[in-house]
Amino acid sequence: MSTETKITPRAQDYNQWYLDVIAAAQLADYAPVKGCMVIRPDGYAIWENIQRVLDGMFKDTGHQNAYFPLLIPESFFKKEAQHVEGFAPECAVVTHGGGEKLEEPLYLRPTSETIIWSMFRSWISSHRDLPLLINQWANVVRWEMRTRLFLRTTEFLWQEGHTAHASDAEAEEECRRMLEVYRVFAEEHMAIPVIPGRKSEKEKFAGALRTYSIEAMMQDGRALQAGTSHHLGQNFAKAFDVTFQDEKGQRQLVWATSWGVSTRLIGALIMAHSDDKGLVLPPRLASRQVAIVPIPGKQADPERMTGEARRLADELGLGRAVVVDDRPNLSPGAKYHYWEQHGVPLRLELGPRDLEKQQVVLVRRDTGEKRSLPRGGLREAVRQELEAMQREMFEKARAFRESRTYSVDTEEQFRKTIEEPGGFLRAHYCGDTECEVRIQNETKATVRCIPLDAPAEKGRCPFCGKESGRRAIFAKAY
RNA sequence: CGGGAAGUGGCUCAGUCUGGUAGAGCACCUGGUUCGGGACCAGGGGGUCGCAGGUUCAAAUCCUGUCUUCCCGACCA
Numbered sequence: 001m002s003t004e005t006k007i008t009p010r011a012q013d014y015n016q017w018y019l020d021v022i023a024a025a026q027l028a029d030y031a032p033v034k035g036c037m038v039i040r041p042d043g044y045a046i047w048e049n050i051q052r053v054l055d056g057m058f059k060d061t062g063h064q065n066a067y068f069p070l071l072i073p074e075s076f077f078k079k080e081a082q083h084v085e086g087f088a089p090e091c092a093v094v095t096h097g098g099g100e101k102l103e104e105p106l107y108l109r110p111t112s113e114t115i116i117w118s119m120f121r122s123w124i125s126s127h128r129d130l131p132l133l134i135n136q137w138a139n140v141v142r143w144e145m146r147t148r149l150f151l152r153t154t155e156f157l158w159q160e161g162h163t164a165h166a167s168d169a170e171a172e173e174e175c176r177r178m179l180e181v182y183r184v185f186a187e188e189h190m191a192i193p194v195i196p197g198r199k200s201e202k203e204k205f206a207g208a209l210r211t212y213s214i215e216a217m218m219q220d221g222r223a224l225q226a227g228t229s230h231h232l233g234q235n236f237a238k239a240f241d242v243t244f245q246d247e248k249g250q251r252q253l254v255w256a257t258s259w260g261v262s263t264r265l266i267g268a269l270i271m272a273h274s275d276d277k278g279l280v281l282p283p284r285l286a287s288r289q290v291a292i293v294p295i296p297g298k299q300a301d302p303e304r305m306t307g308e309a310r311r312l313a314d315e316l317g318l319g320r321a322v323v324v325d326d327r328p329n330l331s332p333g334a335k336y337h338y339w340e341q342h343g344v345p346l347r348l349e350l351g352p353r354d355l356e357k358q359q360v361v362l363v364r365r366d367t368g369e370k371r372s373l374p375r376g377g378l379r380e381a382v383r384q385e386l387e388a389m390q391r392e393m394f395e396k397a398r399a400f401r402e403s404r405t406y407s408v409d410t411e412e413q414f415r416k417t418i419e420e421p422g423g424f425l426r427a428h429y430c431g432d433t434e435c436e437v438r439i440q441n442e443t444k445a446t447v448r449c450i451p452l453d454a455p456a457e458k459g460r461c462p463f464c465g466k467e468s469g470r471r472a473i474f475a476k477a478y
Numbered sequence: 479c480g481g482g483a484a485g486u487g488g489c490u491c492a493g494u495c496u497g498g499u500a501g502a503g504c505a506c507c508u509g510g511u512u513c514g515g516g517a518c519c520a521g522g523g524g525g526u527c528g529c530a531g532g533u534u535c536a537a538a539u540c541c542u543g544u545c546u547u548c549c550c551g552a553c554c555a
Contacts, residue, residue, distance in 0.1 A: 005489075015549080023489095034546065090554070111555095145479060145553060152554070205555095213555095225555065262555050295514055333515035351514055361514080478555095 005341060009276045014220045019149065021270055024341040025279035028149050035147035035154035039263070042342065043150075045287035046266050047157060051137060053189050053284075054159065054261070057181050063133040063161060068115050070139070071106040076114040079239040083113065086206020090142045092154075108141040113207065113232070113258060116162045117240040124164055124254060127246050131174070132164040150267030151224075151478050158262035164254045166244065168233070171255035175231045178259040179212045182227035190265065191282035191394040192216045192272045193401055194226055195424075195473055197449025202433045205258075209233035215448045215473060217401040218271040221422040223448045223475035226268050232256035267478075272397055273366070279343030280366050282393050283386040289321040290382060291339040295332045295351030309350050312360065316379055340365060345389055346382065366393055407471070411462045414474070418445045424475050428468035430461035439463055439474070448473045 005024040008016040022028055027043030030036075039047065055065070071094060078084050087110045094106040109115065116134070124132060137159045144152050161178060165171040179196050186194045194214035204211035208230040216226045234253040237243065242254045273280040283289050292313055294305035306326040313322040323344075325335045332349070339347055349361040358375045362382070366389055373381050404423030408414045417425055429436075429447055440446050454470040461468050 019548085030547070032546075086554095140555090142554070144555095146551095156555075158555075228555070260555075264555055293514095297513075328513095331513050331515085331517050333513085334517085335515095337516050349514070353514070 007276060007278055007341070010219065017276070018267075018271060021274050021279050021341075022149050025343055027266065027270075027279070030149075033154070035144060037149055037153050039157075042287075043266060046269065046281070046285055047263055049285045049287060050189075050261075050265055051159075054181075054185055055135075055137075057185060058135050058159075058161065061133075061177060061181060063135045063163075065136060066134050067136055067138070068109075068112050068119070070109055072109050072112075072115045074105045074107055076118055077107050079114065080207050080235055082235070083207035083239075087111070087142075090144065092141050092143050109138070110140055110142045111258075111260075112136065112138070112140075112160055113162065113236055113256075114240070117236040117242060117256070120162075120164055120254070121240050121242045124242055124244050127166050127244050130164055130166045130244060130254070131170060133161075133174075134163065135159055135161045148267075148478075150270070151264055153263075156263050158260050160258060160260045163257045164237075164242070165257070166246065166252070166255070168255055171231055171233075171257050175212060175229045175257045175259070178257070179214065179227070179229040182214050182229070182259075182261060185261075186214055186216065186226055187394060189282065189284045190269055190272070191284075191390055191397060192226065192268060193394065193398040195449060195451050197451040197454070197473065199228075199449055200429070200431070200433070200436055200447040200472070202436050203447060205230045205232075207232060207235050209235070212452075213449055215475075216268055216272060217397075217404060217424060217475075218268070218478070219400070220271075221404050221424075221475070223424065223473070223477040224264075224268050224271065225448070225477065226265060227259070227261040229259035230257060232258060273393055274343070277337075278341030280393070281343040281345060283345045283390045286343065286345050287321065288323050288342075288344050289318060289386055290316060290323070290346045290348060291335075291344045292322065292324045292348045292350060293332050293335045293339070294324070294326065295349060297352035305350065305352075305355075308355060312348065312350060312375075312378070316382055318382070336363075346385060348382075364389060366396070409459070409462060414445075414462050415443055418443050418474070418476065422476065424448070424473050426471045427474055428457075428459035428461050428470070429472035429474075430464055430466035430468050432461075432464065432466065435461060435464045435466075444476050445474045446477055448475050448477060 007020040007024055010017045025042060026040050028040055029038045031038050091110055092108040095102055120132065123129065139155055139157050141155050144154060147153050163174050165174060183194055183196050186192050194216045196214050199211040199213055210231050212229045213225050214227045216224050218224055234255060236256050237254040243251050244254055246252050270279065292309045294309040296305050309324045313324050316322050345365050347363040354360050359372045360375060360378065361370060362373050363370045404421065405426065406417050406423060407426045408417055414425060414427055436447055450470060450472045457470055459468050
């Protein structure tokens with residue numbers, strides 16, 4: 001087990017820093033196939049925590065899990081024109097099976113709308129079958145040209161919610177509800193502030209009426225789309241002929257939504273909170289919240305301190321979330337570095353001096369703050385510290401985002417600000433795709449979203465001068 | 479998919495130009511001494527030099543192809 005891993009400072013090379021943090025925290029490894037990664041136990045543990053929390057939230061909002069197959073007939077895929085156009089180039093296709101060429105090629109799902117709606121057709125016949133609220137946890141494959149661990153990999157894990165509704169309004173409500181679920185999850189569990197908003201025509205999902213997203217800011221000022229929710233209208237119902245009889249006996253097309261978050265969230269977590277020492281995890285998503293490092297001391301029986309450390313672990317009442325580092329071959333200092341690189345929120349040090357004074361030394365991973373706490377009442381103190389850390393990490397991320405968000409009104413301001421210092425630009429947006437393409441080509445910034453809470457405000461697009469009713473968020477994005 | 483760089487024990491790299499049969503530091507194993515911010519001593523194990531061809535008496539080294547990673551572009555959760 002390596003205990004020495006160099007991490008490139010953020011200021012020197014942000015991209016390399018990101019990769020170094022992943023390596024040092026042992027979150028993932030490269031797989032033999034281009035763009036694929038192995039999610040290592042410590043990385044997967046984060047995903048399991050994300051899953052656990054979100055899954056509960058989905059169930060609380062009335063959804064049920066199901067599982068649909070990985071392989072999708074090519075013909076299904078071609079039924080929805082815009083959808084095909086959007087996804088065809090990045091699909092992996094199975095052409096052979098059982099040693100023979102297949103009559104019809106099978107696509108590895110890049111997303112499951114088609115296979116799911118082909119099934120919804122047989123599950124829905126009456127308004128009494130609606131709404132149908134399904135979620136699945138699955139892997140998907142997208143043949144990306146340029147990949148990055150967690151942020152964009154050929155195969156990734158995600159959840160995809162697929163729902164069917166009797167009306168446009170109901171679908172819209174569902175779509176917004178799930179966006180709100182994502183917002184709450186991002187802010188309260190990942191400690192990442194996000195901006196919920198609507199995507200531009202250019203950025204919306206292929207086959208959707210409209211797309212909403214939550215947008216987060218990373219420490220380099222770039223935006224990361226952390227979750228999406230689509231109002232699919234009746235496009236898939238038309239493509240797969242999914243209809244229901246309403247209360248009046250009229251046959252109607254079903255309305256659809258889909259929404260998802262992926263293992264990309266782990267990348268967001270890393271880039272939002274970590275520092276030059278390594279990974280920093282918000283307590284709520286850390287599978288190990290407290291690491292206890294016993295310091296044996298000079299003349300003491302070496303077993304004594306680890307015994308004390310184990311007793312201390314029991315006192316905390318946090319179960320598996322506490323780890324006692326009793327490795328005999330590492331010095332305390334080496335252990336400090338190890339747990340810092342691994343992002344464990346709190347470290348407790350227990351040595352002879354602490355034993356004498358009936359105290360322990362507590363160190364916060366996010367601030368590095370170190371202080372002594374009395375042994376009595378530690379359980380409550382640690383609980384409070386974890387909560388404080390969760391809260392303060394969110395506040396810190398929010399303050400950072402605010403400090404890097406600028407209102408700009410002229411093209412010149414826009415160009416200058418996006419270049420240096422960079423971040424989120426609040427600017428009027430005419431809504432014109434051509435203008436958006438031009439902005440992207442010339443500044444590398446894209447419309448991240450039109451915030452849902454953006455107040456009505458008359459203004460002009462800084463690039464084309466056309467009138468605009470509100471500001472959008474522009475940023476360079478991952 | 480284009481342009482650039484790189485693949486040598488787990489990690490960082492030397493050796494490649496000028497072919498002669500693989501080395502260092504760290505990590506790892508054993509024993510001992512240590513331990514309040516990356517311990518020390520002694521002994522030890524581990525590498526078909528990314529992969530496949532070719533040239534040669536001989537290839538980590540030269541040639542061809544290929545795979546993977548990183549950076550820059552065009553495409554995307």
